[in-house]
Amino acid sequence: MSLTRPARCLFCSFSRAASAAPRVPRRQFHATPLQLNNRKPKAPTPETKALDAKTSQVKSLEQIYRDMKPEDFKPYTEEEKAVLREHYSPEQIAAIEAGEAAIDPKDLASQFHFRRDPMHLKYLDDLSVIEPVVDHHVRAPESNSDYNATLKSEEDFLDDFAQYFEEMPEKPDAAHWVRFLETTRLTHGKEENELNAHSALVPDVFEHGESLDTIGQPPPPRVVVMNRMGELEDQQPEAISDMDVRLHKVTGYSKQYLMSLYSKNLVTKRVVNQTRMGKIASVFCLTIVGNRDGMLGLGTGKSEEVADAMVQARARAITNMQYVPRYEGRTIFGDVEGKVGATELKLYQRPPGFGLRCQHMIFEMCRAAGIQDIAARISRARNPMNTAKAAYAALMSQRNPEDIARARGKKIVDVRGVYYSGKFVRKPSRVSESKA
């Protein structure tokens, strides 16, 4: 993240960019999409080479976690101690040194792990530096403001134009005109007041087009295509259906999240309503939806058209999505039973690598929910609709061991997580639905 980039305020977004670089449109002589940024990286200069070497030395989180050695935890050097002495009293220094001596670096290295509790930071930070976006908003300094600034009058603009024509080269190009438009001032007074004024309002955290995931990164390359009329325009992202727009409003799930969901139609059948007018046939659909990481929903739809019924069923499944508890993120807690009508089934937890050895519809549900090891047995009736519903009920009827322990007044410890400091156990990741 660049620390120097200012977040612009609400009103500043109407003003022009602070940089004087002109935006010059160029004519397009072919129909291929126009890439406005350079595709080829520039030839490495000595400075960029040094920067690349620096960035390649930066380890990823995984690498830090894996390669932690006792040597990484070094004692304070004399210089660092001198700095500490400026901030702390001798007693505090003594306490710090006693604490340093008490902890073996070997223990630090072996027991090192990232926090997993709900309050942990969502980003890696040593908290010694002020991040302009996360910690507080960076505003333009107050000295930028000029309370005596006045708008230019028409005469002033005439003077500006006169100067422009005076300084115009012999063969003027469009860039010259654009540069004039972009750099001509509109007010008398301080220049900073016009370009980057101080404001008491809280600046925007995000630039246009930025989200929490892409904060600080350069914006994606602008892809321009030629439309039917021969004009250049921005390429529109993939269109999403009306139902997804409605679902986004109802559930709050982001559009990307809705697009990424795994859905499968399990049952399609023709059903008939007998009225005194005669038989009215329609199509029934049962669909399951999951994010492959613990969320699963089941929905049914009925309509005269198959496609309509399927859309209905998918939408209802998304609104019904619930969290499925998973042991180690791969199998279920205990053996669970489900019963709908005459269909009775039992799901069994299984060891790692067992796979999904179960009926095909239960297989699809497990796949959507992100369960990898399970066995199932269906007794009595095997009606497809009731099987899906019973399997859903069984998956949702799992009991959480932590709740059981709490009800009995016992303490519960994940032994596998404790013995190996959680290194060899895949922790079930609680699902964080990305809400838009």
Next chain:
Amino acid sequence: MSLVNLAHVCSHLNNATKARLGMTSIVNSKLHLKLCLALQNDGLISSVVRGGPKAPPTHLLLGTPTPGEEVEPVTQSNIATRRLWLGLKYWQSEPVLGHLSLESKPTRRVTIDLPGLRRVIRGDRSGSVEGLRNPGECLYVSTDRGIMEARECVEKKLGGMVLCRIR
């Protein structure tokens, strides 16, 4: 002693928790008392109080039976009317004490040895005894050192007669 009374206790406790009763009573016997104390030790019931046909006073805040100030001494004349008063627990509107089922039957006692118990607590089947496969599932075994939970038996390296299972 016959296990018929224990079977009655199991089904009575199932009915009582289904009806969401806060307190119930069972016939007093040494077997029942030891089993109830084992259940209380595992946090499945809140209190066990020996009393008569009349319910003992309840705790001011908890609502569970507590021993009164004057405990009637057990005599030959009143021993038949003695009962055990149990405080039942609920958590998030669900009974803490799950479904009780008799493992040994009055007509068929099931005993289990240490290797068998080890298999059972690992979730495997041993003879006619199904493994403990669900979270929070408990199996109570009557040993020569009292009634205890299957895992405790394995800790103490004991086998015995399997009484009942809670799931």
